Amino acid sequence: DSGVTQTPKHLITATGQRVTLRCSPRSGDLSVYWYQQSLDQGLQFLIQYYNGEERAKGNILERFSAQQFPDLHSELNLSSLELGDSALYFCASSVGGTTYEQYFGPGTRLTVT
Amino acid sequence: GESVGLHLPTLSVQEGDNSIINCAYSNSASDYFIWYKQESGKGPQFIIDIRSNMDKRQGQRVTVLLNKTVKHLSLQIAATQPGDSAVYFCAESHSGTYKYIFGTGTRLKVLA
Secondary structure (H helix, E strand, O other), X not given: OOOOEEEOOEEEEOOOOOEEEEEEOOOOOOEEEEEEEEOOOEEEEEEEEEOOXXXXXXXXXXXXXXXXXXXXXXXXXEOOOOHHHOEEEXXXXXXXXXXXOOEEOOOEEXXXX | OOOEEOOOOEEEEEOOOOEEEEEEXXXXXXXXXXXXXXXXXXXXXXXXXXXOOOOEEEOOOEEEEEEOOOOEEEEEEOOOOHHHOEEEEEEEEOOOOOOEEEOOOEEEEEEO
């Protein structure tokens, strides 16, 4: 158990809908990272937050957004969902913005039908 | 563009043998490299890391080698066990960007 929690574990929704994925980092960790893992593209870095502020952006679509709240939990919002958004979404946390060892949560499996 | 890749998508080894998983990276500015293990249905788990000022780093049964000249990274697992069966990812980052680029992964199968 990494100490990172993610909810829900599974999510099934229809195209065009909007969903919110939630992540709670390990106690004491200030950074949260979001990743998308699909069969054909591996693990893709989406976005990083450090202590409530966006720190780095990866290949995140404009239809996706994220935020980190004062209690340090984070939410990833996915809107106008397409079939291709079906994937595993992982959250990871680390102690600081420049501390590299990341701890991953169990992931949320999103299926768009 | 920047990329991190793996030479072998699947590696099968006999239990007790040593395993070597390879990774190539293309960004010569990357200064930090990580190996992760992902078991089925779980999130990636940190195995070992290495910074660009090192050539080798050892952990428990694992060794990471970094060859900056040819931009190559490898993970060696000694005395491979059935519990080592998983997908292994290498990742690179540059300290100035906070971004991490992961390879597509190599599946390690341990044969009894």
